[in-house]
Amino acid sequence: xxxxxxxxxxxxxxxxxxxxxxxxxxxxxxxxxxxxxxxxxxxxxxxxxxxxxxxxxxxxxxxxxxxxxxxxxxxxxxxxxxxxxxxxxxxxxxxxxxxxxxxxxxxxxxxxxxx
Amino acid sequence: xxxxxxxxxxxxxxxxxxxxxxxxxxxxxxxxxxxxxxxxxxxxxxxxxxxxxxxxxxxxxxxxxxxxxxxxxxxxxxxxxxxxxxxxxxxxxxxxxxxxxxxxxxxxxxx
Numbered sequence: 001x002x003x004x005x006x007x008x009x010x011x012x013x014x015x016x017x018x019x020x021x022x023x024x025x026x027x028x029x030x031x032x033x034x035x036x037x038x039x040x041x042x043x044x045x046x047x048x049x050x051x052x053x054x055x056x057x058x059x060x061x062x063x064x065x066x067x068x069x070x071x072x073x074x075x076x077x078x079x080x081x082x083x084x085x086x087x088x089x090x091x092x093x094x095x096x097x098x099x100x101x102x103x104x105x106x107x108x109x110x111x112x113x114x115x
Numbered sequence: 116x117x118x119x120x121x122x123x124x125x126x127x128x129x130x131x132x133x134x135x136x137x138x139x140x141x142x143x144x145x146x147x148x149x150x151x152x153x154x155x156x157x158x159x160x161x162x163x164x165x166x167x168x169x170x171x172x173x174x175x176x177x178x179x180x181x182x183x184x185x186x187x188x189x190x191x192x193x194x195x196x197x198x199x200x201x202x203x204x205x206x207x208x209x210x211x212x213x214x215x216x217x218x219x220x221x222x223x224x225x226x
Contacts, residue, residue, distance in 0.1 A: 004158075006158075031212060040219075041218075041219075042205055042216035042217065042218060042219050043159070043205075043214075043216060045213055045214065048212055048213070050212065055212070056212070056213065088156075090158055090159070092159075094212075096212075097166075099147075099166040099167070099168065100147075100166075101147035101164065101166045101209055102147075102209055102212050103149075103161065103164060104161070104214060105161065106151075106158035106159040106160070107158050108157055108158045109156075109157070109158050111156070
């Protein structure tokens with residue numbers, strides 16, 4: 001199983017709402033990632049969890065709050081977002097390979113619209 | 116600093132023609148390089164990766180890429196384009212468990 005799943009596929013939320021994005025993988029990977037992708041742009045790394053601990057935060061605003069409840073699940077909690085936060089949010093998982101590189105597998109994404 | 120440059124934001128080829136998507140990198144250490152494909156409104160799919168084992172890397176869907184250190188390039192090729200290859204392609208460099216992406220190249224395949 002090389003699949004990363006994300007729910008929901010689409011989300012519309014107001015600026016005062018609280019919502020969460022969910023990501024799941026069953027490949028036994030020990031690293032999980034959140035990316036943000038604006039239209040016509042490449043993905044931008046937001047957070048990296050390694051062995052369920054936050055290892056990288058790319059200076060993301062606190063209105064985005066990641067959580068890794070266990071090695072298979074990754075959440076992104078959203079609160080008081082701005083319209084400019086509307087984007088495709090991609091989750092990925094990966095492992096350190098014998099060649100010392102991380103090979104990342106991406107989910108289909110959640111299309112977020114902030115109104 | 117680590118960076119990736121993809122030459123050509125749009126490439127158009129005829130069905131059956133050679134596909135060549137260009138990628139140049141800058142890295143202070145031996146790089147790990149990847150090509151990903153993204154279809155509209157979908158996530159990214161790994162096509163292939165280079166990790167120093169071989170300079171010519173074969174991937175899925177008939178794609179391959181050649182690592183040239185002297186040219187700091189990792190261009191993606193496919194001998195014969197198919198309509199289903201129309202998508203956006205990203206070259207990426209990995210360091211410290213981070214992926215640095217190029218700006219992407221949209222491939223259009225004409226019938």
